Amino acid sequence: MTVFRYDKSWEGLLTAVFDAYARRQFPERLLAEKEPLPLFCDEAVTICTDPAKADRVWKGLQKRLSWTALSMLTVAWLSELPDIDGLLFRYIRKAIDAPQSIELNFGDPDVLAVSKIGKKVGSEAHRVVQFLRFQKAADGTFFAAVRPVYNVLPLTLSHLTDRFADQRWLVYDVGRAYGYYYDLREAVEVRFAEQEAHLLSGKLDEARMAADERLFQQLWKTYFQSIAIRERLNPRLHKQNMPARFWKFMPEKW
Amino acid sequence: MYEISSAGNKNRFRRKIISLGRKIYLSAEETVFLWDAINIIPIFANMNERVIEKLKVLAEAAKYDVSCASSGTSRKNRKGMLGSASGWGICHSFAEDGRCIALLKIMLTNYCMFDCAYCINRRSNDIPRATFSVTELVDLTIEFYRRNYIEGLFLSSGVVRNADYTMERLVRVVKDLRTVHHFNGYIHLKSIPGASRELVNEAGLYADRMSVNIEIPNEKSLQLLAPEKDFQSVFQPMRYIQQGALQSAEERKRFRHAPRFVPAGQSTQVIVGATADSDKDILRLSSALYRRPTMKRVYYSGFIPVNAYDNRLPALKQPPLVRENRLYQADWLLRFYQFQVDEIVNDAYPDLDLEVDPKLGWALRHPEQFPVDVNRADYEMLLRVPGIGVKSAKQIVTSRRYARLGAEQLKRIGVVMKKAQYFITCRELPFLTVHELSPEGVRHILTQKTGKQATDERQLVFQFQEEV
Numbered sequence: 001m002t003v004f005r006y007d008k009s010w011e012g013l014l015t016a017v018f019d020a021y022a023r024r025q026f027p028e029r030l031l032a033e034k035e036p037l038p039l040f041c042d043e044a045v046t047i048c049t050d051p052a053k054a055d056r057v058w059k060g061l062q063k064r065l066s067w068t069a070l071s072m073l074t075v076a077w078l079s080e081l082p083d084i085d086g087l088l089f090r091y092i093r094k095a096i097d098a099p100q101s102i103e104l105n106f107g108d109p110d111v112l113a114v115s116k117i118g119k120k121v122g123s124e125a126h127r128v129v130q131f132l133r134f135q136k137a138a139d140g141t142f143f144a145a146v147r148p149v150y151n152v153l154p155l156t157l158s159h160l161t162d163r164f165a166d167q168r169w170l171v172y173d174v175g176r177a178y179g180y181y182y183d184l185r186e187a188v189e190v191r192f193a194e195q196e197a198h199l200l201s202g203k204l205d206e207a208r209m210a211a212d213e214r215l216f217q218q219l220w221k222t223y224f225q226s227i228a229i230r231e232r233l234n235p236r237l238h239k240q241n242m243p244a245r246f247w248k249f250m251p252e253k254w
Numbered sequence: 255m256y257e258i259s260s261a262g263n264k265n266r267f268r269r270k271i272i273s274l275g276r277k278i279y280l281s282a283e284e285t286v287f288l289w290d291a292i293n294i295i296p297i298f299a300n301m302n303e304r305v306i307e308k309l310k311v312l313a314e315a316a317k318y319d320v321s322c323a324s325s326g327t328s329r330k331n332r333k334g335m336l337g338s339a340s341g342w343g344i345c346h347s348f349a350e351d352g353r354c355i356a357l358l359k360i361m362l363t364n365y366c367m368f369d370c371a372y373c374i375n376r377r378s379n380d381i382p383r384a385t386f387s388v389t390e391l392v393d394l395t396i397e398f399y400r401r402n403y404i405e406g407l408f409l410s411s412g413v414v415r416n417a418d419y420t421m422e423r424l425v426r427v428v429k430d431l432r433t434v435h436h437f438n439g440y441i442h443l444k445s446i447p448g449a450s451r452e453l454v455n456e457a458g459l460y461a462d463r464m465s466v467n468i469e470i471p472n473e474k475s476l477q478l479l480a481p482e483k484d485f486q487s488v489f490q491p492m493r494y495i496q497q498g499a500l501q502s503a504e505e506r507k508r509f510r511h512a513p514r515f516v517p518a519g520q521s522t523q524v525i526v527g528a529t530a531d532s533d534k535d536i537l538r539l540s541s542a543l544y545r546r547p548t549m550k551r552v553y554y555s556g557f558i559p560v561n562a563y564d565n566r567l568p569a570l571k572q573p574p575l576v577r578e579n580r581l582y583q584a585d586w587l588l589r590f591y592q593f594q595v596d597e598i599v600n601d602a603y604p605d606l607d608l609e610v611d612p613k614l615g616w617a618l619r620h621p622e623q624f625p626v627d628v629n630r631a632d633y634e635m636l637l638r639v640p641g642i643g644v645k646s647a648k649q650i651v652t653s654r655r656y657a658r659l660g661a662e663q664l665k666r667i668g669v670v671m672k673k674a675q676y677f678i679t680c681r682e683l684p685f686l687t688v689h690e691l692s693p694e695g696v697r698h699i700l701t702q703k704t705g706k707q708a709t710d711e712r713q714l715v716f717q718f719q720e721e722v
Contacts (some may be wrong), residue, residue, distance in 0.1 A: 104656075133401060223313050223348060228317070
């Protein structure tokens with residue numbers, strides 16, 4: 001069995017594809033640099049990430065796949081699933097070897113799997129856009145915390161910067177401990193050295209809140225409760241449409 | 255005359271107003287009198303509490319309107335404006351009844367001079383009434399929007415004084431939002447039945463979507479239940495909206511910056527189960543509406559007996575949720591599955607089958623069309639197979655160019671094989687199809703219930719009485 005070791009980055013994966021073709025040797029598994037080798041391993045090749053090689057692979061893919069399929073690949077990568085690199089490696093190999101584009105061949109298990117994972121990540125990004133809740137801080141910044149299953153904050157930025165273009169905001173991924181801050185011009189990635197309470201719980205405390213924040217939360221909660229029709233209560237559908245893992249960060253559910 | 259000394263008297267005061275209201279609601283002119291005296295109603299401890307109370311009353315008043323879509327307009331943010339509109343619409347929350355909350359669905363006022371039997375806000379009902387001021391409503395919309403609670407505003411109102419007077423007030427709110435506060439989010443505006451062309455035309459410039467509710471699918475029942483309304487007053491504003499939109503589309507072909515008029519089209523709503531109308535009547539009406547340009551959605555609202563004392567209406571144990579669901583399924587067949595209304599319901603089958611969905615019902619009535627070979631059949635025919643939806647039909651059409659598809663692949667694509675297996679052939683030898691098992695047999699297999707599902711609590715129990 002041949003395995004490749006690489007740094008678990010997107011460029012690293014593309015470099016691995018390049019090296020595999022250069023060596024005419026294709027790995028059965030892709031491993032991280034420190035991961036222990038599997039039993040019965042004949043050869044372990046260490047890949048040095050090289051942006052130039054990655055770029056060449058990407059350019060080659062651009063000739064073979066449509067824009068939609070390419071973005072599906074990067075979106076699927078953001079899922080951070082344990083096996084995603086192996087799956088994408090196989091997909092890229094098939095795309096390079098096939099005489100015509102494979103992206104619509106949903107009879108192929110890898111193509112179907114990539115498209116399904118891509119859709120899952122896409123819908124998680126959509127859920128973040130749906131259920132994200134800003135709280136206004138005393139300095140006028142709007143703060144929102146989320147904890148999505150996949151690493152989808154980058155996918156929501158174009159929507160958020162477009163919609164909330166005239167207010168400063170911070171969206172924060174509590175699980176991955178990073179976020180994006182929008183300063184009225186562009187959204188930049190931020191990490192905090194010190195994990196303050198609101199970065200862990202997602203709730204601003206009273207002292208940091210803008211004066212009218214509590215009122216609007218209360219208004220929204222009132223609205224949320226009055227708009228439901230009691231004769232039609234359907235907790236199962238409610239939970240299905242609005243997964244409970246988001247409730248922690250939504251004022252109507254506090 | 256209406257002053258109140260201390261805030262602690264809130265409840266006593268409210269009782270007074272309600273009893274006052276009972277006297278006043280008797281005639282239309284007197285309703286107007288109350289409208290003018292509106293500001294006396296919620297004098298509570300402070301401003302905030304007052305707004306909360308109003309919000310509660312007016313959301314309760316608006317909640318029976320089903321529509322909540324925020325789709326149909328795609329609009330980027332522009333400098334100096336607040337917000338954007340996304341083409342597909344975004345649901346920002348879901349109420350505990352499972353319905354989506356995309357827009358701040360609210361009434362400007364729940365005073366109404368009409369006395370429609372099915373409506374919670376009818377004149378003769380003894381309920382708390384309130385009215386928002388323009389500033390309050392605008393503030394709420396904008397602050398909710400900035401916190402990503404909502405996609406925009408859905409504004410409706412009870413009819414006060416006359417249709418145009420009310421419509422004018424609605425238009426004033428949306429105009430204020432758009433021109434003074436530069437609100438660029440979604441606005442759904444209800445057109446008041448009987449509103450004049452000029453006001454509808456002005457409203458259309460600010461709203462993304464407009465709607466007029468039909469509520470009762472035939473004119474006779476409408477006359478019985480809502481004596482102040484007629485079909486004319488409902489369909490006339492609908493025509494105004496349609497004409498305005500077509501005219502604007504024409505103008506935009508010539509002048510790129512001609513204003514857009516109701517870019518997301520219009521919608522309407524029909525109450526299901528309040529009258530003895532069959533599904534055939536309802537679906538024929540909606541199919542006729544869908545043939546009109548700009549009509550995007552017809553909503554079906556399972557009747558909830560909010561005015562149980564009114565004996566013109568049936569006494570239902572539960573709202574007819576299953577029937578409502580079947581109607582939506584039939585609606586989808588009309589819009590996305592290329593069905594004609596007479597194929598779904600006709601004189602022989604005037605009502606939808608509550609046990610099986612309308613597409614399966616059609617397939618069981620037409621076994622001669624099956625089995626369908628998924629590797630050869632055209633897209634239109636694939637759409638008609640129970641268990642294959644729009645997405646899987648499209649995936650089948652693209653994937654079968656590479657290789658013939660088998661049952662395992664169909665399953666992974668997302669075809670519901672539990673249903674589809676009786677209606678298709680694929681690479682493998684055919685399963686037992688609808689011919690071998692007979693339609694009744696397939697129906698029996700697919701409607702068999704196990705365990706928990708054996709008794710369905712949600713089924714409509716009530717039967718309409720025969721008219722003598």
